[in-house]
Amino acid sequence: MTDGQPPSPLRAQIEMVDLFAGPGGLDVAAHWLGVSVAGIEWDPDACATRAAANLHTDEGDVRLAKPADYPMARILSGGPPCQTYTVAGNGAGRRALDQVLSFVDAMARDEDVTDDLALLDDVRTGLVLQPLRWAIEAGQPYDAIVLEQVPAVLPVWQAFARVLESRGYGVDCGILHTEDYGVPQTRRRAILIARHGEPAKLPRPTHRRYRKGQDRADGDQRLLPWKSMGEALGWSDRFTVVSNYGTGGNPKDRGRRQSDQPAFTVTGKVSRNRLVGRPRNKPDRFTDEEAGKLQTFPPDYPWAGRDVAQQIGNAIPPRLATHVLAAALGKQADVAMLDWCVEESWQATRAGVDGLMKDAD
Template identity: 80%
Template sequence: MTDGQPPSPLPTQVEMVDLFAGPGGLDVAAHWLGISVTGIEWDADACATRAKAGLHTKQDDVRLSKPANYPEARILSGGPPCQTYTVAGHGTGRRALDQVLSFVDAIAQGDDITEDLAQLGDVRTGLVLEPLRWAVEAGAPYEAIVLEQVPAVLPVWGAFARVLEDRGYSVDYGILHTEDFGVPQTRRRAILIARRDGEAKLPKPTHRRYRKGQERGEGDQSLRPWKTMGEALGWSKQFTVVSNYGTGGNPKDRGQRLSTQPAFTVTGKVSRNRLIGRPEGKPDRFTDDEAGRLQTFPPDYPWSGRGIAQQIGNAIPPRLAAHVLAAAQGKELDVKIMDRCVKLSWRDTYNGVDGLLKDTLDH
């Protein structure tokens, strides 16, 4: 990254198109791996962050964009809006899941389902189908496709897999736990990887799974211990986080975690979590920058616009995204270099991180 705004690649030159790009979780990972990327995002606040970070962006509705606008793209990625599918939302997407699944074959056959999608009530519910439209309409098949969403969308990825396999892709999909990959946070994501050249495989865990009541040193000794909040934030003094959410919906039964554990899932309400035992004079809430670091964004990531906590909560952690993007290319990450990478400035990692990728998965 150079002084001022870095030179952005032209859309015809990018290697990867990121749909519903948000503030840049997948894009940051792509830059770490040396992949040129453009993101399509309609939200003005997320676009403000992307502009400050120097990420190439088309501010637009994904439904109005076409694969033909990005003829050189070899990777398609996307994290469609999750609000109607998440358990923290109203659940309209979960209730409409059977309808959404019924539309998959129609898209595969090239049918126009615009009027059918309008019947879903919440426009965000049908957006989960857009990556499949892109894959079907692409003049030349993408070398790789990477998709992420909340766990409730896994059946949709399964339906996508059948369509993509009929088109010559190898596909793997499943639920990944972020702490398994060195993210200092417990969070589950439904991930799909499709490849045209080689067998698609989800990345293998590099760190131990967090389990309540289990010590950090317990578990599979071939894996690294989970990352802690204190480690990620560089705080030596122990503190306690009291969750904004109450177990079973009871606000009096709020969960608690120590700084020697991973954070709760970082959502748009992360700033409501209360910190106990923080040094005197420091706020008793996570700042935006601290919440971003729990998501593994660079420590100096230039959050901008409004609703920054929501931007952070909606993003895929870049560290998880890097593992997934590497796997989509038949490679894996050097964990030691990844540990150093997430502590470096965005400016120092914008143009890629030497040695981060290892050629191992296809051999």
């Protein structure tokens, strides 16, 4: 992906480019929807998983790539590294938020902020600006843009929205709850959807919100019940998950979830959660395959490389990504077909699923 290097024939056929692609959350969704996608990723372990899953991957630094490398891509997506913005990280991104927002304003004026980014305390903080660079540098506007990050990044997405709207995009952004879309865990993500020349709208919930102490049959009857851990894993025996994290500010007060509830947010520490009540011949921790299921990856997704738990925790759940990507294309995902994708073999669904994407109501 160096300057002057012509795109390969395969890359010239790519419809979507996924920045900071990780092990493939958005890529899995794209394949289910029948969209050809190439992911840019520099982590060798995530690239090992992508290779095992037969995902098109350009291993390298997003900052060294450019839109011209993917001349036919009409969709831009990305989930920049979240470590400096998440509450579990070092907080450098949250402390530098005003600086980052000033960089967005400078980029809107077509100013080069490369030297300024080098002055940030943590280089990962500035990576959140790369999708905007791509959108600005594209020879022609993308048809659709999808971005996701931790909730603390929502102000950055809102700043992006103002820039993109000035360039002819319809934009919607906000915080989505994963259980609202059938993901069997409680997780919040800041999502941006942009459509050039068309209004954009975040996907409507398909499932009920989980609330502590509320029965899954309660709530808006027009929506499906939220999905539980036991349902997602196919376990009939009742069990309890004891979180690796404390609650209420007390690190010793470990949170607990029952098998008929959604999982806690799946993070890179998911393998440290303890399972109580699981049969004695089974491990008392989630396996990689089981953690992947809670993220809605296919049951046979071929995790590879080191620190698989971290790869799983870093990924956007493919089920949520499918709803978001479909909405960015002006469509909606069929819930029943999506259920089948999540439960079926990856090899059976990788080539796309007829009927998964339909016209929005």
